Amino acid sequence: MANKARAKPADLPSIGKSATGIRGLDEVTHGGLPQGRPTLLCGSAGCGKTLFAMTFLYNGVVEHNEPGVFLAFEEQPEDLIKNVGSLNYDIEKLIAEKKLAIDHVEIERTKIAESGEYDLEGLFIRLGYAIDSIGAKRVVVDTIETLFSGLENEQLLRSELRRLFEWLKSKGVTAIITGERGEGTLTRYGLEEYVADCVILLDNRVHDQLSTRRLRIVKYRGSAHGTNEYPFIIDEQGITVMPITSSGLMHAASTERLPTGIPDLDQMLEGKGYFKGSSILVSGMAGSGKSTMAAHFADATCASGHRCIYFAMEESPSQIMRNMRSIGIDLQKWIDKKLLLFSARRPSLFGLETHLASMYRDVTDFDPAAVVIDPMSALTGAGASGDVHSMVLRLVDFLKSRNVTALFTNLGVSSENVTTEIQISSLMDVWLLLYNRESNGEHNRQLYLLKSRGMAHSNQVREFILSSEGIKLRDAYIGPEGVLTGSARIAQEAKDGAAILVREQDMERRSRELERKRREIAAQIEILQAQLASEVAEAELLNREGAGREDQLAADRVAMGVSRQAGARPDRPVPKPANKPKK
């Protein structure tokens, strides 16, 4: 690691490396095993030492044209050849081509008597002969500790082993010495004392009945190396060590977008979809449409010409494809075009680390733009929740470092269980919640974008339906009690329509009433005016009558005065009263 940071002068000596060809191991060791030196490979029974060693030899021949010798103390050559045949290693062919030699050393204490001093020169001669006859550059000694049970003189054996390792070094061969794990020590007979350049420990731990293989480089003289325990898997594709522990948060963020596969959902994400390289969590209850969401995404990814891996944890690929056909998504055609890869496995098949390792291998092999893990929550069955968290963390880091968009589905316990069981939501960039809410005796699907880092996303709860053309988001219908869905939405729509009608009718009625009142008042005005007119006429009549009477009275008074001769003269005018109404 330090070598990379600083430019190293070319003339400084450094140890050569011999690539093992084992995927991941060469990365962890920064190139392979120390060239021309022995490496101790230790581990308990059944953890893959022999397979590791044979792979080292096989790859040496096939990839680097370096012949190899396998000195076997435990297994017969025929058994060895058969055992690695499962990895498609054609050892017999290599032996015939003189690229590989297997020598089986048989030692049985009961058949050997000891008398006096001896040494193991015979072993040296055999090994030397095998190395020279094919020009071997690589040697495996598996497992030399068998000698301890075959021979009595342990002290002699120890000095001979020391000599053997020195001799191997002087031969310039890169060697793997295997050793059985002892109680509290790396090897039962302390081989690590002699082989001190590089020690690799293999481990096969069983937790909750699930075994996980791990590898650790205990020491590596003269070289930087990864120090963690790395999970590895052995299967028909050979050995894969997965060099991902949590990597740094150094991945570049992309501004590229990948469509979600649902145009309406794209619309909610600024009309463009997910960021490339982001992690998307789709959580919801059973039957809320998580897998459908995932299938849409896979379909859209392939449709845009990118590759996608679908990690199916609960359903078989054919079942998923059948189900998705019913909503109009044809995934088969993408498989045929080699754009889509289904990788189906039961979570309980093996431990978390192994799952992680196999996903790692699938992703590096297939190099997809997107992956779907459906459902991630199934993994909780394969480990403790803390382990699941760490696994998902590493998976997310790994995928992000490769700029792979990942969609995880997660089965929630309740419809609005905001804290996901394994606390992974904080690792996710986009979180889509799918509800399946019950109201009025029916379940309706709703979708909500709880978060979407780095973009202005919609905050609207939307109803969606699964139609024969896939997921369709309905326009949001917001009533007085929140978003209405299903028949409630239809009912509310009807109710609203009726209310409008009532209001219209009401208005009509009111305007009619007004008109009526106006007319009534107008009629009243007419009546009043008529009354007024008649009153005026009456008053005039009375006035006229009044005036006539006064004139008469005056005339009468004059006539009376004349008759009484009181000085009144008929030619003198009579004074008029002041309040006499004027005509």
Next chain:
Amino acid sequence: MTKHDGYNLRLYVAGQTPKSIAAIANLKKICDQHLPGRYEIEIIDLMKDPALAVRHQIVAIPTLIRQLPEPLKRIIGDLSNTEKVLVGLDIRPT
């Protein structure tokens, strides 16, 4: 060549090392003493023919193999312990 009760012995050595030389001497002495006229010794130097080490499953040097009479017997070491050689070769003192 071999009599029916004769001993056919093979001694594997690697060059002229002190242990090899001692083994050869010790073997001859024991045979002369306990199997006079009834033995035959073949000395094989694996330095000259290393392939034989593989074919005959030789690990330790020196190794003595009793070819005849059957069954095959193996003794490793410089044969300095006569008692063990006699037991190993299944020779009853006469």
